[in-house]
Amino acid sequence: MQWDKQRIGVGVAVLIALGAAWWIWGADRDARQINRQFDQLVELLEKRADIPPLRMMARARRTTEFFTDDAEIRLSPLVERALSVDEIPAAHHLVHSRVAQLTLRISDRHLDIDAERQGAVMRVTVRSGVRTHQGSRENRLDEFRVQWVKEDGTWLIQSAEIVSAIRAPRAVGD
Amino acid sequence: MNVGSIENTGKRPPGKALLRRLVIGARPRNTIRRALLLAGICVVVFRFVWIPVWVQGHSMAPTLQDGAFRFAHRLGIQRRPPQRGDVVVIELAGQRAMYLKRILAVPGDAVQFRDGTLWVNGEEVPEPYVVYDGNWNTGLEQLGPDEFFVAGDNRSEPWEWHTMGVVDRERIAGRVGR
Structure with a gap:
């Protein structure tokens, strides 16, 4: 009887351990991959110091690896029209050549992966800080909505847009 | 030895x-x-009760200076709806980084700026907390049932550069104590 109790106890412990392992390494694998992809993209978008032009171009080209071919990026009110994937390297190069420093900090991050685990929506708060070559600084706080899809086992961004928590008022005459 | x-x-x-x-x-x-x-x-x-708030930036100057520390009362905003003049925190994707703004108009109000002066429902509203004033001009904004109009106290830069305008009630996370 005593031996049976011990066996049941060990069985329950093993089940709990297996459940925990599945939760950590199995179920959460998608979330970890998405978060890692996003962190890598943020690192590429940042500009901590001046880098040689060729390296800057290589970094700009690498940013497209995180997006699907038909991805759309909406950065209104910063950029009025939607950007396609092909336009990302040019936009990246333009911004990086115009600023001395660009830092991005993620303050909040929420990720919802759909039941089929083929799509996910991420909501993030991004604090961006820009220092121009003249030395002036500007900070922004934005919420982004990033839609992810799984293509051939890799999570890619299908769309990214700024969500306006505060909607600017109409201009006079609008 | x-x-x-x-x-x-x-x-x-x-x-x-x-x-x-x-x-x-x-x-x-x-x-x-x-x-x-x-x-x-x-x-x-x-x-869930008091959200610690560390002010960063000059949008609410001189009422709240860069580096100031306050608490935002989360339960208070549930008990008493936000009112004109309240300083509130506005959520984005979470509560680690939020906007800090003053409520200038409440649901149902018609609000606009004319030559830097706030007009609500056709009446000029005095704003004693504004020290750094500007020459803001915006179109008339009619607020819906769950909409509030917010702006910072520092009006020294053009309104197009300032984060201000209409916010949904659900985004308002707490009222900042004086």
């Missing part, structure tokens, strides 16, 4: 024992229980 001797009396040096008693207490198990309880209370209070 006297080579000296070390006697183990089982007593700790008085300084160390006092420090241990002050840090861990006479009953470590009770101390751990109290620490866990205190941590739990802190998590609940600072997440």
